[in-house]
Amino acid sequence: MNDKAMSALNRGVKVLHDPIRNKGTAFTEADRKALHLTGLLPPRVHSPAEQEQRVLGNIRSKSTDLEKYLYLVALQDRNETLFYRVVMNNIQEMMPLIYTPTVGQACQEFQHIYRRPRGFYISANDRGNVKNVLQNWPHTDTKIIVITDGERILGLGDLGAQGMGIPIGKLSLYTACAGIHPTQCMPVMLDVGTNNDALLNDPLYNGIEQRRMRGKAYDDLLDEFIQAANEVFPGVLIQFEDFGNINAFSLLDKYRDKINCFNDDIQGTAAVVLSGIIGALRITGGKLSEQRLLFLGAGEAGIGTADTFVAALVEQGIPVKTARRQCFFYDTKGLLTSDREHIQHHKQRFARKVAPVESFLEAIETLKPTAILGLSGQPGSFSKEIIEAMGKINKRPIIFALSNPTSKAECTAEQAYKWTEGRAIFASGSPFDPVKLGNQTHVPGQGNNVYIFPGVGLGAIVSGARRVTDEMFLAAAHSLANQVLEEDLAAGNVYPPLGKIREVCATIAYEVAKIAWDKGLTDRERPQDLLAEIKAQMYQPVYPHYA
Numbered sequence: 436m437n438d439k440a441m442s443a444l445n446r447g448v449k450v451l452h453d454p455i456r457n458k459g460t461a462f463t464e465a466d467r468k469a470l471h472l473t474g475l476l477p478p479r480v481h482s483p484a485e486q487e488q489r490v491l492g493n494i495r496s497k498s499t500d501l502e503k504y505l506y507l508v509a510l511q512d513r514n515e516t517l518f519y520r521v522v523m524n525n526i527q528e529m530m531p532l533i534y535t536p537t538v539g540q541a542c543q544e545f546q547h548i549y550r551r552p553r554g555f556y557i558s559a560n561d562r563g564n565v566k567n568v569l570q571n572w573p574h575t576d577t578k579i580i581v582i583t584d585g586e587r588i589l590g591l592g593d594l595g596a597q598g599m600g601i602p603i604g605k606l607s608l609y610t611a612c613a614g615i616h617p618t619q620c621m622p623v624m625l626d627v628g629t630n631n632d633a634l635l636n637d638p639l640y641n642g643i644e645q646r647r648m649r650g651k652a653y654d655d656l657l658d659e660f661i662q663a664a665n666e667v668f669p670g671v672l673i674q675f676e677d678f679g680n681i682n683a684f685s686l687l688d689k690y691r692d693k694i695n696c697f698n699d700d701i702q703g704t705a706a707v708v709l710s711g712i713i714g715a716l717r718i719t720g721g722k723l724s725e726q727r728l729l730f731l732g733a734g735e736a737g738i739g740t741a742d743t744f745v746a747a748l749v750e751q752g753i754p755v756k757t758a759r760r761q762c763f764f765y766d767t768k769g770l771l772t773s774d775r776e777h778i779q780h781h782k783q784r785f786a787r788k789v790a791p792v793e794s795f796l797e798a799i800e801t802l803k804p805t806a807i808l809g810l811s812g813q814p815g816s817f818s819k820e821i822i823e824a825m826g827k828i829n830k831r832p833i834i835f836a837l838s839n840p841t842s843k844a845e846c847t848a849e850q851a852y853k854w855t856e857g858r859a860i861f862a863s864g865s866p867f868d869p870v871k872l873g874n875q876t877h878v879p880g881q882g883n884n885v886y887i888f889p890g891v892g893l894g895a896i897v898s899g900a901r902r903v904t905d906e907m908f909l910a911a912a913h914s915l916a917n918q919v920l921e922e923d924l925a926a927g928n929v930y931p932p933l934g935k936i937r938e939v940c941a942t943i944a945y946e947v948a949k950i951a952w953d954k955g956l957t958d959r960e961r962p963q964d965l966l967a968e969i970k971a972q973m974y975q976p977v978y979p980h981y982a
């Protein structure tokens with residue numbers, strides 16, 4: 436066989452094993468001839484719809500969610516177009532498998548289920564060499580990086596290098612929901628060690644065997660990564676994900692005005708929760724300025740949400756100090772009062788001059804909040820007494836159990852509805868099924884930042900924004916709230932249905948991109964029809980032609 440024939444053969448086999456270009460049994464007769472694939476595939480050509488049917492049959496026949504997850508990961512590794520077709524056409528069913536809650540279990544068991552590499556690892560051992568290492572990434576058009584150091588994976592704590600499942604899952608959602616092309620997405624695990632002894636003692640653990648790097652060495656590695664990423668992929672958007680709060684706030688403060696970045700746990704969560712509150716007020720008829728928020732948990736998500744809530748009130752002309760007075764925090768040390776000793780920097784602005792209380796229940800009884808927001812990772816912490824107390828104070832109490840995964844939710848949907856005789860306006864971070872009480876079916880909303888980050892990222896990428904600003908997240912929150920339909924609100928759901936997520940993301944992207952142009956954050960020329968341009972750029976899972 437001559438060289439030319441050999442290279443034609445190789446090309447075909449390479450296409451077959453390249454998940455981005457592979458079509459599996461959907462290679463047409465003409466494709467097969469052109470790529471010399473005849474004989475390498477079963478002879479019958481299937482349509483993408485038939486392939487999807489086969490995949491769904493396989494998924495639905497698996498008995499556990501983790502098996503379904505593994506099946507989907509394997510599909511993504513061999514045929515991304517089909518993977519995204521299946522995910523996008525069945526988003527309600529697939530989202531809990533590729534994202535929370537199943538992704539949490541996948542991270543916990545990563546050392547046992549590991550099969551093929553996906554995403555990119557940078558470890559403490561790469562110090563001084565990060566730029567060279569980054570150049571091993573096979574795609575040059577990277578537009579977005581989601582990076583974690585695995586210290587606070589969902590509400591599951593420090594999972595070290597096993598946290599890689601999170602950036603992979605988030606970026607799959609960037610593609611499925613916001614249409615960022617899969618080759619433009621780069622999941623990164625910054626492996627700086629772990630303080631999880633069980634993992635360190637496990638011979639199958641695949642991260643570096645050391646305790647977490649802290650202090651200057653950590654900061655220097657982060658700095659090196661940020662600089663190298665911007666050199667290798669100029670202007671890349673970096674999303675910080677599931678960092679411990681010991682680093683999350685300081686990283687955001689350090690980089691937000693220097694590079695194109697945001698922290699999803701602080702800013703993304705904030706926007707989705709604010710949107711949920713605005714949605715709830717469309718049900719109750721209340722005003723944002725009248726809301727008293729009591730947070731369980733004063734970490735990244737809680738403080739970020741309170742800051743964004745305050746920003747929304749400031750937008751309405753209310754002074755910052757007055758707005759902050761509407762927010763109360765209860766954490767591991769009890770109610771956050773100004774006489775507490777050693778208050779961490781990010782909490783100080785919310786420390787309040789109020790009398791101490793003995794419990795979260797007492798905090799509810801004395802502060803009379805209109806909403807309780809669970810961002811603590813403590814399952815069951817919204818007890819019957821707590822929910823009943825909210826029901827006594829409020830006609831329609833807002834109860835958001837936002838901790839992930841489902842096993843960490845502060846209460847279940849059923850508990851919230853049952854203990855308030857169906858009056859609660861409930862949302863949760865991970866999905867709960869609708870609850871039937873008497874004649875009414877209550878549909879819990881999923882207050883998850885998946886409604887926000889893909890659209891914000893898309894808007895920033897399409898506009899070429901140099902920065903992602905708080906104003907963009909506020910606009911995203913308003914945009915999301917405006918997209919909730921009356922019929923969803925009637926069923927108690929304060930978020931749009933997941934089936935509309937592509938539309939939701941495109942509309943959020945439009946609002947974000949508009950700010951980029953209005954505030955001079957981009958040098959790109961503004962398209963005549965921005966929304967049409969955004970939609971046109973969104974990836975569709977359609978096979979290429981080879982013949």
Ligand code: NAD
Binds near residue numbers: 590707882
């Ligand atoms: P974090 O570690 O920054 O903060 C956790 C907070 O909870 C801390 O203030 C801690 O003091 C408090 N806490 C812990 N145990 C407590 C207890 N027994 N009583 C009272 N407070 C307690 O974490 P985070 O980033 O703020 O995330 C917290 C939770 O929110 C996680 O479970 C995470 O999955 C969830 N979250 C959900 C979304 C979403 O989209 N729904 C987004 C981000 C985070």
